[in-house]
Structure formats: structure tokens, C-alpha cells
Amino acid sequence: MSDPGADPAGPGGTADTGRSVVVNADRQPLLSVRHLVKRFGPVLAVNEVSLDVQEREVLGVIGDNGAGKSTFLALLTGFHRPDRGTFYYRGRPVVISSPRSARNRLGIEMVYQNLELAPDLTVAENLFLGQEPRLMGVLVSRRRMARRAAEALRQLDAQVSPKSPVGGLSGGEKQAVAIGRALLFERDVVILDEPTAAISARKVDEVLQLIRRLKSLGKTVIFVSHRLDDILTVSDRIVVFFQGTIRTVLQNEGQQVSDLLREMF
Amino acid sequence: MGDPRGHPERGAGPPRPAAPPRPAAQSFSRSARLVAGPQGSVRRPIAFLVVAVIVSALVSPAFLTVANARALLAGSSFLVVVTVGEALVVLVGGIDLGVESMLAASGMFVAALYVLQGMSTAASVLLCLGSGIVVGALAGLLVARARVPSFIVTLGTYWGFRGVALLFNSGNYISPDAVQPARPFGFSWMAGTVGGVPTLVILMVLVVAAGQALVSFTPLGIWIRATGSSEEAARATGVRTVTVKALVFALSGLLAALSGVMITAWQQSIYPLTGQGYSLQAIAAVILGGIPFSGGRGSVVGAALGALVIGLINDMIVLVGLPAQYEYIFVAAVLVLAGLQTRGGRFVK
Numbered sequence: 067m068s069d070p071g072a073d074p075a076g077p078g079g080t081a082d083t084g085r086s087v088v089v090n091a092d093r094q095p096l097l098s099v100r101h102l103v104k105r106f107g108p109v110l111a112v113n114e115v116s117l118d119v120q121e122r123e124v125l126g127v128i129g130d131n132g133a134g135k136s137t138f139l140a141l142l143t144g145f146h147r148p149d150r151g152t153f154y155y156r157g158r159p160v161v162i163s164s165p166r167s168a169r170n171r172l173g174i175e176m177v178y179q180n181l182e183l184a185p186d187l188t189v190a191e192n193l194f195l196g197q198e199p200r201l202m203g204v205l206v207s208r209r210r211m212a213r214r215a216a217e218a219l220r221q222l223d224a225q226v227s228p229k230s231p232v233g234g235l236s237g238g239e240k241q242a243v244a245i246g247r248a249l250l251f252e253r254d255v256v257i258l259d260e261p262t263a264a265i266s267a268r269k270v271d272e273v274l275q276l277i278r279r280l281k282s283l284g285k286t287v288i289f290v291s292h293r294l295d296d297i298l299t300v301s302d303r304i305v306v307f308f309q310g311t312i313r314t315v316l317q318n319e320g321q322q323v324s325d326l327l328r329e330m331f
Numbered sequence: 332m333g334d335p336r337g338h339p340e341r342g343a344g345p346p347r348p349a350a351p352p353r354p355a356a357q358s359f360s361r362s363a364r365l366v367a368g369p370q371g372s373v374r375r376p377i378a379f380l381v382v383a384v385i386v387s388a389l390v391s392p393a394f395l396t397v398a399n400a401r402a403l404l405a406g407s408s409f410l411v412v413v414t415v416g417e418a419l420v421v422l423v424g425g426i427d428l429g430v431e432s433m434l435a436a437s438g439m440f441v442a443a444l445y446v447l448q449g450m451s452t453a454a455s456v457l458l459c460l461g462s463g464i465v466v467g468a469l470a471g472l473l474v475a476r477a478r479v480p481s482f483i484v485t486l487g488t489y490w491g492f493r494g495v496a497l498l499f500n501s502g503n504y505i506s507p508d509a510v511q512p513a514r515p516f517g518f519s520w521m522a523g524t525v526g527g528v529p530t531l532v533i534l535m536v537l538v539v540a541a542g543q544a545l546v547s548f549t550p551l552g553i554w555i556r557a558t559g560s561s562e563e564a565a566r567a568t569g570v571r572t573v574t575v576k577a578l579v580f581a582l583s584g585l586l587a588a589l590s591g592v593m594i595t596a597w598q599q600s601i602y603p604l605t606g607q608g609y610s611l612q613a614i615a616a617v618i619l620g621g622i623p624f625s626g627g628r629g630s631v632v633g634a635a636l637g638a639l640v641i642g643l644i645n646d647m648i649v650l651v652g653l654p655a656q657y658e659y660i661f662v663a664a665v666l667v668l669a670g671l672q673t674r675g676g677r678f679v680k
Contacts, residue, residue, distance in 0.1 A: 166569060182567040186560035186627035191553050196569035198550045205548050231628075247568075 094157050096121040096286055097142075097174075097255060102151030104137055111137040112148070113310040119255070119288065124281050126297035126318070127290040129307030130330055135290055138307065139257055142288075143176045144168035175253035177244045179260040185233030190215035192232050193246050218246040222279050237265030238272040245276055248285065256280055257288045262296050274300050294323045306330055376620045376636035379665070383643045391650040399646070401529055405597070407642025408535035409434070410612055411635050412590040414620075415542040416583030417613040418634035422546065423579045424559035424626035425474060425481035429488030430587040431609035435496040437463055437591030438601035442505035445516060452517030460588050466492070467584020471577035481580075489610060496603040506600035521596035531593055535635075538586065542631035555579060559626025608659075612641050615662055619669040640665065 095118035104112040112134045119125055129135045140146040142153075144162040153160050155172050168174040183192050190211045199214070201207040215228035224242035226235060232243060241261055248256040258277070262270045270293075277300045280287050291297050297304060304316045306329040314329055387394040413430045420427040437459050444455035470488055474481045499505065507515045523530050546552035554575045557565040566572050595601040619637030622629030644661045648654075 165567075169569075178567065180563075182561070182564040184557040184560035184564045184627065187553065187557055191557070192564075195553065195557055195565065198553060200550070206550055206553060208548075 098154040100152045103149045123302045124287045126301030126304040133307035134310040135307045173254035175248040176257045181244045183232045190228035218249040238269035255286045294326045373633045376633045387647045403646045405529040405531045408531040409590045409594045411535045411638040414613040414616040414638040416586035418631045419579045421617045423555045427583045428485040431606040432492035433587035434591040434606040436492040437588035438595040439496045439499040442601045443499045463584040463588025464581045468581035471580025475573040475576035504602040519596045539635040615666045
């Protein structure tokens with residue numbers, strides 16, 4: 067939401083002043099951004115973007131290709147640094163300097179479209195990759211790994227054995243494994259980039275169910291998709307990006323795909 | 332060429348064809364799968380080994396003797412140790428063509444330090460192993476950080492360190508009597524026995540066990556397989572893939588150097604051209620052992636068993652009295668067979 071006229075003192079204030087924007091001023095947002103700007107050479111990829119993300123909400127993010135959603139996510143997850151702008155986490159100004167700091171300090175977990183799973187490793191190994199529970203400091207505690215992996219998968223209602231190699235899983239099951247990481251490490255915010263794009267139509271419901279499960283487990287979900295039906299099915303609010311700015315933020319109440327399309331173009 | 336096998340001449344058995352009869356392809360491939368287990372399973376190299384042992388026992392009665400088993404295992408230990416390093420490199424998604432030259436250069440280095448420079452055993456062996464680690468790590472950094480393909484980097488170490496091996500003692504072999512009075516290698520205990528078991532075999536088993544433990548039980552082992560399976564995924568989850576690769580090449584350098592010390596102890600001398608063909612044999616052993624060329628899965632034990640199959644083929648060629656040159660052809664045939672099964676070809680899917 068670009069609103070250069072307003073000068074919000076901080077998060078939770080009056081940043082979202084456009085039409086259809088609903089901000090509950092009583093609740094402190096989990097994550098806020100103010101006046102984010104990111105330029106790649108002559109291209110202004112993100113231009114004066116301000117947004118509040120509430121705790122335990124599913125925030126749908128839509129927009130045409132090149133509208134700025136991917137760059138916005140890259141800024142949120144620390145893959146790029148903004149040229150200008152401020153992040154607030156629970157009201158506190160923060161710097162997101164790297165994916166590691168986004169993940170470990172702010173609890174923002176990104177689940178990529180291509181999922182970033184190692185096909186030859188088991189489900190449990192993938193879930194814990196890079197953060198394996200240790201035994202005597204140097205060994206991997208496989209038992210603890212299997213137990214906690216099974217727990218996370220159960221929370222997601224995923225029928226996957228922690229010991230199966232990920233290469234043999236279906237698209238929906240892989241999605242569950244990728245999302246399982248966010249649960250294991252108690253992340254607050256899970257960002258899903260096109261989670262339903264690469265899987266069969268039959269499995270889409272499973273993934274949408276995963277998103278609902280995440281919300282019921284107390285997570286905030288930012289869900290980016292080109293599939294507007296999916297966005298309408300699970301989102302509480304919908305952010306529409308257009309030419310590097312947020313054109314509008316809609317409360318998801320009775321909207322149709324045609325309404326969203328109108329906002330996107 | 333310093334051929335480490337050096338079996339005494341034995342009675343040549345009748346050279347019979349080794350190929351088993353071929354039943355209908357369908358049922359054959361089904362039963363082969365039953366025996367060999369899923370892809371990457373250690374049952375595959377075990378199956379290869381069992382077949383090789385049976386064929387060998389049929390072909391030559393001298394094969395199933397304790398003396399031959401000891402000679403075979405001790406003579407294969409150098410290749411097995413090098414293969415463990417190669418297995419780690421292939422698991423991480425690379426290839427190390429340089430191990431045989433590292434082996435030769437390390438052998439020449441340790442002999443030069445000990446005999447020609449008069450250094451102590453500990454100092455010469457530690458310097459030799461340390462330089463193996465350093466050279467391996469530098470090669471690994473070129474691969475991981477400078478992103479030069481490992482094939483090219485290790486083709487460089489292959490040529491370069493064969494040259495380095497030739498620099499010592501003006502390219503002549505080094506033995507304890509290169510100086511007067513002779514200075515017998517302080518590490519020749521490696522060529523002895525402990526409780527009747529050759530020390531070389533004990534060292535080999537320890538190296539294989541340590542390599543497998545690294546892969547199975549440590550975070551580094553998981554990171555190695557993850558990097559080989561999907562480097563992008565490993566990096567995205569926070570695995571330091573550059574460090575992992577550099578470490579793996581350093582380990583391969585260390586094991587090649589250790590193998591060089593072992594072979595020097597065993598031969599009681601070292602030639603600059605020792606170990607020719609070991610790099611390709613180690614790579615063949617890794618493939619036989621069920622680690623796919625793309626890396627990511629398979630076991631160190633499997634690769635070590637693959638090396639034993641190759642050692643056994645070499646042994647058999649001597650036992651049946653075939654000229655040693657046949658070794659290449661047999662290893663090639665077995666390798667093609669192994670390649671077919673890792674590619675999921677017709678032989679075993």
C-alpha cells in the first residue's frame with residue numbers, strides 16, 4: 067500500500083488507508099513494513115510498500131508477473147536488502163539482513179516453489195537439514211529426529227513416514243515436508259510461494275488443508291499464488307500488487323475471481 | 332610400475348569363460364532385483380562380490396585358501412582406502428581423478444622425508460598426511476568456491492602430482508638403502524600382522540568403518556549426501572556447501588596420502604609411478620558399490636566392497652595365469668555391468 071501522503075509513526079497505525087483496507091488498530095501487527103523501496107538498476111521493483119501482517123492470519127498475495135510480489139518476499143526473507151524502508155517485528159524496528167537472520171531471529175520461514183528438498187534424503191533428514199539434533203555433540207540423534215519429525219507430520223495430518231526418501235513422495239506430500247520445517251522450528255511466519263502451482267488438481271485441496279492447519283496451529287501464513295480460487299478459499303485478507311506497489315488490500319468477504327482480476331490489471 | 336599385488340606365481344587353472352548362462356531376461360531381472368535390493372543398497376556390491384568369489388573358487392582351487400585371502404585383502408587395502416575417499420567425493424557430487432598421483436607423491440614424500448632427510452617417523456608421516464589434507468582442501472576450494480568443475484581440478488592434481496612424485500630423488504625410487512647406512516622405514520609395522528591379521532587389513536577396516544560412520548551418524552554425513560542430492564536445497568536450508576565440499580576433498584587427499592604411506596611400508600620402497608590406474612579403479616569401485624555418479628545416496632561400505640571386487644578380479648587374473656593386462660578388460664566389463672544397474676537399465680532396474 068503506497069501512501070506517501072501519510073507519515074505513519076510506526077506499525078499498527080494508519081499505513082493502510084486505501085479502500086477496502088481493514089486494520090484492527092487494537093491489535094499489534096506481528097510484522098509491519100513501511101515505505102519499502104527496492105530498485106534493480108533502472109527498474110523500480112518495489113516502490114513505497116507499506117503493510118501490516120497480523121498474527122494468525124492467512125494473507126493471500128496476488129499480482130501479475132513483475133508486479134513486485136517476488137521482490138517483496140525476497141525483502142521479507144532477507145534475500146535482498148531494501149534500498150529504503152523499515153521493518154517492524156511486534157512493534158520493534160528490525161533489520162532483516164540475511165535469510166538466516168529472518169529465519170532464526172524473526173521466525174520467518176520461506177517455503178519455495180521448488181521446495182528445496184534433497185530427493186535422496188529421507189523425510190526426517192530433510193526436515194532437520196542443517197539443524198540436526200545432536201548426540202554427544204558430534205553425532206546425529208536419529209531417534210530424536212524420527213520422533214520429532216513424526217510429531218510435526220502428525221500435526222499437519224500428513225500420512226508420510228519420516229524414513230521414506232523424499233524423492234518418492236507426491237507433490238502434496240513434499241509440500242507437507244517443506245511446511246513441516248516451519249513447525250519443527252517454531253517459526254511464526256510461513257511464506258508459501260506458489261505451493262499449488264506444481265501439483266495435480268486433486269492434491270490442491272491437501273495443500274490448502276495444510277495452510278488451514280498451520281493457521282489453527284497459531285502460525286501466520288503469507289500465501290502467494292496465481293491461482294485465484296485457491297487464494298479466495300483460504301485467505302483472510304488479500305494483498306494485490308500492481309507495478310511495484312500495493313494497489314489494495316481486500317478483506318476476503320464474498321469476493322469473486324473477477325473482483326480480484328479487476329484489481330490486478 | 333609398482334604393482335602392489337605382487338602375488339607369487341601360482342599354478343594356472345584352466346581359463347574357463349566366467350559369464351554365467353543367461354536365462355530369459357524377464358525372470359532374470361526379477362530375481363536379480365530380489366537379490367540385489369533397491370538401488371544404492373549395499374546388497375548390490377555384496378551380490379557382485381559373492382558372484383566373483385564363487386566364480387574365482389570354481390576357476391582356481393588356490394583361491395579359497397587363507398594365504399590367498401590374506402594376500403588378497405592386504406593387496407587390496409590400498410585401493411580400498413583410496414576408494415573410501417573417492418566414495419565421499421562422488422557422494423557430494425564430484426569426482427577425484429587425482430587420488431593415484433596423490434598416493435604416489437605422498438609415498439615419495441614420506442620416503443624422502445624419512446630416508447633422505449632423516450626425519451623421525453612421526454614427523455615424516457604427519458607431514459605427509461597433513462600435506463594430503465592441505466592439497467585436497469585446496470582442490471576442494473577450487474571446486475566449491477571458484478566453481479571449477481571437479482573433473483578439471485582433479486585432472487590437474489592427477490598430472491601435477493605425478494610430476495611432483497617424479498621430483499623426489501630425481502625421479503628414482505626410494506628405499507631404505509638409498510642412504511648409507513640403510514634407514515629402514517619406521518612405519519614398516521604397517522606391513523606386519525596383529526594376531527595373525529595383516530595390519531594393512533586392520534587399517535583398511537578402520538578406515539572403511541570410520542568413513543561409513545561419518546556418512547551414517549554425523550551431521551556432516553547428512554550434509555555430504557544433501558549437497559550431492561541437491562546443492563541448492565542444502566544451501567537454502569543453511570548447509571555450508573562450500574565447507575562441506577572442501578572437507579570432502581581434504582579427506583580424499585588425506586586417505587590418498589595414508590594409502591601412499593601404507594604402500595611404501597608394504598613394498599619397502601616407493602616408485603614415482605606407483606598406483607597408476609588407481610583413480611579409475613577407485614571410481615569404478617564406487618560405481619560398483621552402488622553410489623550413482625550424481626551422488627546423494629549409497630554407502631562407503633558398498634564402495635569398499637566394490638574395491639574388493641576389483642581386487643579380486645586382479646587376484647584371479649594372476650591365479651589363472653592370464654597376463655596382467657587382462658585386468659583392464661575384466662574391470663571394464665564389470666564396470667559396464669554396474670553402470671547399467673545404477674542407470675536403472677535392463678539388467679537390474
